[in-house]
Amino acid sequence: MQGTASAETTAFRSRVRKLVATHLTPLVPEAEQTRIFPREGIAAMGAEGLFRERWTGGPYGDLGRSVVISEELGRAGLGGVGAGVSLHFEAATAILRRCARTPYAIEVRENALDGRYVCCLATTEQHVGSNLAEVGSTTLTRDGSGWRVRGIKWFVSPGAAADVVLVLCRAEDGLAIAMVPQEDITVVKRLETTGMRGLGTARLDIDAHVSDEAIIAGPGLGLPMVTFGLLFERLAIAAGAVGSLELALTLASTHLRRRKQHGVALFEHQALRLRMADLVSQTALARHALYGVIAGLSAGSSSLGDLAGVKVTIARMAEPIVSECMHIFGGRGYLEDETPMARLWRDLRVGRVGAGTDEVMWELVASEMPVDDDLYDTWIPEEPS
Structure with a gap:
């Protein structure tokens, strides 16, 4: 993860980025046109050992690697190709890894981890x-x-x-x-x-x-096991959205420096410059909130409500942020064959539905909202009769 990332995490991110560029990015144009998910992408990433590395460790596997992979899938602008890879190695594989006990289930799990099965x-x-x-x-x-x-x-x-x-x-x-x-x-x-x-x-x-x-x-066990799998899908949606936002913001802020009007770079216009600074700050806040929840999950101090809150908040932030990045490009931002902004915008919309709608996420958050009657009585006087 970025910021205070260790040398090991930085090296892992670099490796994932190269694997994505090599194995997944070339598959996107045809998949977008045909609407057929390219199963060879999962085969390639599984053969590289990526899924097994992500699921090394305890019941949650390596959550740091999980976030890095999902961020890089988002940052590469893979759209549905990245989402399909994520759904395979997060939600489905999480359930297989936790529940596989019979020879057949173990066979499916092992093939999923190696990318031989989708x-x-x-x-x-x-x-x-x-x-x-x-x-x-x-x-x-x-x-x-x-x-x-x-x-x-x-x-x-x-x-x-x-x-x-x-x-x-x-x-x-x-x-x-x-x-x-x-x-x-x-x-x-x-x-x-x-x-x-x-x-x-x-x-x-x-x-x-x-x-x-x-x-x-x-x-009787189906619902709790599905809930367990959806935990990781929500994590992947949030991390993937952060990665996509980083792509959109980097392209838009670079455009501010390179695009000139009347001989002056767009960056010199204070309104545009400060608008971008706001968007960058919002995304940085989302990223650090996500990292904090992941650290809490690893330590046992974060809850389902914490992750649900981060997922829904980031998903809801993503649409307007990318829309503003589209605006920075003017008319070209609305042209799908000249910038990726329009596709990023429509791809991110599903984050508000996948693994639970906004309303379901807020219900999870609401179920954990703090109540302290003693604190209330200390600060709020009793209503007069």
């Missing part, structure tokens, strides 16, 4: 968005010696490219997670998303017979 998480349904406790139309029922998984999942990313989908489903005794292979999944529709066009978001029809070994979280 994995993703399928949770939402037609009338169920962020409130996953209401999942019910995708069912898990006993069928002979195994289980029948049946239902339609909406907004699965990168669902059309996945080898194995972790499906949140309703069993008689509560929510469970079943691993469903690609051959038992039909892509109903490739969704025409506004941003993240290379992510391969799809609506999936699932009709599978799976063995006991494929139930990675049994009935």
Whole structure:
């Protein structure tokens, strides 16, 4: 991480940046045009050992490496390609790493860590968005010696490219997670998303017979395990947004120095210069808040509400900041073939929905808001009768 980064972290960031430039950046133009997620990106990064390095250590793996990778994916302006890589090695792999106990589950986990499999998480349904406790139309029922998984999942990313989908489903005794292979999944529709066009978001029809070994979280354990996976997706969204903001701000501030009007650099106009200084300061504050929460998670002092608050705050900041950077470029900022500003702007919008909407994040924060009756009574006099 930046600022007081150690030599080891700096070297790791440099390595990640080179790997992203080599293996992922060249995939973006075609993915944006075709809306097909390039699975070879996950294969390449897994083969480089990046996913295993991120998941070295305790139950959260190496959170410092996690943040660095997500920041660099954002800073490279990868859009959906970066988001798909992130969803694979954060949300899906987090659940596999924590829950894999059977030989089949361990096989899937190892293939995911090495990039041989593309994995993703399928949770939402037609009338169920962020409130996953209401999942019910995708069912898990006993069928002979195994289980029948049946239902339609909406907004699965990168669902059309996945080898194995972790499906949140309703069993008689509560929510469970079943691993469903690609051959038992039909892509109903490739969704025409506004941003993240290379992510391969799809609506999936699932009709599978799976063995006991494929139930990675049994009935009653599905919701807490999905919540665990979403913790890392929220982290990746926040860190990726910080990286994208750094890209936008660096391009815009450089443009201020290089673009001249009437023989004077735009930087010499105080209004523009101070506007950019404000945006840079907001982003620095967001970055340090994120780093503080990550340090707290590693030490056991940060909560789910802390991360939810950072995620929603950064996601909400990102849109107006990039919009202001677009403005610095004038008309060219609105041209997708001349600057990346418009694409960054629309790609960042999904951060306010992914891994839980703004409202769900604020509810998590609200549930942890401090209450101190003694302090209140000390400072606030009793209302007169």
